[in-house]
Amino acid sequence: MPSVMINKTEAGGLTLYVPKKDLEEMIVSMEHEGPDRWGGELTLADGSRYYLEPMDAAPRLPITLRVKRL
């Protein structure tokens, strides 16, 4: 369960930053992106996948969360 930071890029995409691994990658897909449900399964540009417990509302970014590696 790594602690990660999700942030918005200038272009509008989302990035995932894992401080421990020093990995910063674009999020290419997210299961729930709607305003009333946010999170779920994430796929990064390098192909790795993470699971983020879905939230009821889109949070203010950047935000530090715990995710599960799939």
Added chain:
Amino acid sequence: MCAMKREEAEALIQEVLEVYPEKARKDRAKHLAVSDPNVEQAKKCIVSNRKSVPGVMTIRGCAYAGSKGVVWGPIKDMVHISHGPVGCGQYSRAGRRNYYTGHTGINAFGTMNFTSDFQEKDIVFGGDKKLEKLIDEIQTLFPLHKGISIQSECPVGLIGDDIESVSKKKAKELDKPVVPLRCEGFRGVSQSLGHHIANDAIRDWVLPNRDDDASFESTPYDVALTGDYNIGGDAWASRILLEEMGLRVVAQWSGDGTISELELAPKAKVNLLHCYRSMNYLARHMEEKYGIPWMEYNFFGPTKIAESLRKIAALFDEKIQEGAERVIARYTPEMNAIIEKYRPRLEGKKVMLYVGGLRPRHVVGAYEDLGMEVVGAGYEFAHNDDYDRTIKDLGEGTLLYDDVTGYELEEFVKRVRPDLVGSGIKEKYIFQKMGIPFRQMHSWDYSGPYHGYDGFAIFARDMDMTLNNPCWDKLQAPWKKAAEATKAA
């Protein structure tokens, strides 16, 4: 330009790697690459932030160097205790030339060395009591200090002292911040972890101090200047440009900085980040917790400075944007005169760099302004994201070397024969004896500042002074020269 072709550079890397035993060769091969601007992510071509191979001469520092030497050391009104044996503090004392104003020993302590000087009995019975006594002594002798940081050296972690509890107790007694740092040298692979530990300590022990204090009167133009350690006055040369364009610098992190400025940074509107490697953790944290955006900038060389000033101004209103244009217009004639003077003397010269956190990419622009070309670049302790940023700035076919060993760097320089090498003191005399002009790019070779417009003037002069120094063709004894001439005839 006479940069090497891609195949040549790759062949050179293979040749250099040949002397290693197979396992080491495989490991080192991942750290050497030829830059390709088309690669989007550096991790596809180079591996970084890994443990050095045992037995090679690495040029890296330790976590203590990253925390005490880089991030905390320049904070001038705090006492930084090198907790452990005497050497770490003594040999790093004042070596980085972080300039500051103030009266040393009265209200500023930057160039002083405070150490608990561990002896055998402290290792056997623990050093916490000694640390308490030391803090009491500091309070008596230097009552004007604004806080204390405890920088652990290796033994503290090995014997398991509880410096956190001492810190809490003493902070209460003195009513001043006392910050414990677990930056023992054996942690991590390089000084980079020391930066991270130092950043985390600022986050946990310093930043929240004024969270409930709204007495600071802020303006819409407040910025924090972070990641500038005022080496040779760098931060001052940067700060005047920001102030001239109408911004108010409320905090300088941490060159010529104070603990109060550290606490004020969350009240700024934007964090301007010069050294990404050593302060990005805090910039990210402040963005999350306080909603302060951060931006990287580059104040080396007029082209990059103008670019950065405009980028900074774009975050503010028209008044600042106009201010930025005014600053650029004011300095442009001066800069053109400098380029006109030095460019003909430096045009086409090749440079190889091997430095730390940001310089191998940030100074590329400054060299290009002088008509010089960077043909090799490498970092001691960079991570992937640093190389991501670097490959964009470098041309095709540039040698990239991560955590280069003494042997590799020497071989590269022997074969590439650059006109100038920029690295640190440990490399300086090797290359000078090989007859290659050398500049220390960590401490600016006791010169500086190099940041900002004022810095560029000094940078250009220094490069010319080094490269065109008449000593370089006097390295061979006259009789040997004569013998060679007759042989040739």
